[in-house]
Amino acid sequence: MRRTLLCVAVMAAPLCAAKLTIHPDKIELAGRDASQTFVVSYAGDDGYERDVTRECAPDNVARASLKEVKISCKGLTAVAPVTAKGTAKAPTISFVRDVSPIFTMSGCAGSNCHGSIRGQRGFKLSLFGYEPKLDFEALTAGKQPRVNVKEPEKSLILAKATAQVAHGGGFRFAADSLQY
Numbered sequence: 001m002r003r004t005l006l007c008v009a010v011m012a013a014p015l016c017a018a019k020l021t022i023h024p025d026k027i028e029l030a031g032r033d034a035s036q037t038f039v040v041s042y043a044g045d046d047g048y049e050r051d052v053t054r055e056c057a058p059d060n061v062a063r064a065s066l067k068e069v070k071i072s073c074k075g076l077t078a079v080a081p082v083t084a085k086g087t088a089k090a091p092t093i094s095f096v097r098d099v100s101p102i103f104t105m106s107g108c109a110g111s112n113c114h115g116s117i118r119g120q121r122g123f124k125l126s127l128f129g130y131e132p133k134l135d136f137e138a139l140t141a142g143k144q145p146r147v148n149v150k151e152p153e154k155s156l157i158l159a160k161a162t163a164q165v166a167h168g169g170g171f172r173f174a175a176d177s178l179q180y
Contacts, residue, residue, distance in 0.1 A: 017045070018044050018076060020041070020056075020071065020074065021040070021049075022069060023041060026080060027080050029083070029087070031086050031087065032088065032090060038069070040053045040056045040071050042073070042074055042076070055074070067081065095132060095136050100132045101129065102173075103125055103129055103135065104129045106172040106173060107172070108172065109128050110128070111127060113169055120168065123138065125138060
């Protein structure tokens with residue numbers, strides 16, 4: 001019995017064309033100070049998609065306008081449309097959403113600082129902002145409120161965090177920062 005082996009040469013063709021994508025694919029901003037974080041992914045000829053945000057991050061490859069965000073990277077370009085609403089209206093400040101996280105991110109509400117079981121030097125916050133109502137009371141009530149409502153820039157909480165007044169926890173943020 002005779003066997004014949006047939007060999008066929010096939011040119012390797014890409015599974016799919018390379019593509020650059022912005023996620024989310026539509027940027028929707030609501031409010032005057034709204035922002036959006038996005039990820040840039042690259043799908044190569046091999047079909048695998050990977051995060052290339054860091055490679056595409058330098059200022060010279062990203063362009064934003066009122067209508068779109070445009071990213072150029074790896075010889076490709078991706079565009080995401082931008083819509084914005086409510087940009088004239090000042091945002092409403094929320095203690096829970098805007099202020100309390102600053103204490104956690106700055107380390108103030110940690111277990112080794114004001115979030116400890118005893119607090120520090122007469123000032124106690126809940127651990128990692130777990131009880132924002134109690135934290136608000138700690139800032140605004142008592143014999144020594146740490147917030148000056150009439151002159152906020154003279155508040156003890158800001159003076160300590162910016163190291164204008166001696167603070168065992170040291171400098172936490174600058175007076176020209178968003179946290180301030």
